[in-house]
Amino acid sequence: MKxxxxxxxxxxIIEPAVFGDARGFFMESWSRRTFAEAGLDLDFVQDNHSRSVQGTLRGLHYQIRQPQGKLVRVTVGAVFDVAVDLRRSSPTFGRWVGVELTAENHRQLWVPPGFGHGFYVTSDVAEFQYKCTDYYAPEHERCIRWDDPDLGIEWPECSIEGKPIVSDKDRLGVRFMHAECYR
Structure with a gap:
């Protein structure tokens, strides 16, 4: 693992060792020991799996209490995955990082607690799987607008009339300047 x-x-970014031949491939997507040896000593309590069509944008989501760390990956298709630092005490507060995750590159992204998270589907369909360090708590869930100009996230070009497909909840996300953030 790299x-x-x-x-x-x-x-x-986690690049697991992938062993492939004419039959297909094998990879270890999670091993507590291997991750701990790499400095990521994590304890997961929940696995999630979503399927989305091209042009779907989910996020930017976070829980203000019971913050979740997420180990995310794509098992079908491709997404542009984004993490935004929402920790006021951090030197990278308000900055974002984006990574392409695909079924072919097998990459995973570790998004620690204290970050907003979202992704945009760039393939016809994508299946997105992630492990969480805390349980989903809808009463603590918050959402920041995906298109907030103060964040300036450089999403891939949206495929449907210049706008992504978003849920009502995501459409009603708040601006970064008004968002509840971590200390």
């Missing part, structure tokens, strides 16, 4: 630092040191 761990790659991003421009925000706490957000990391």
């Amino acid at each position: 761990v790659i630092e991003t421009s925000i040191p706490d957000v990391r």
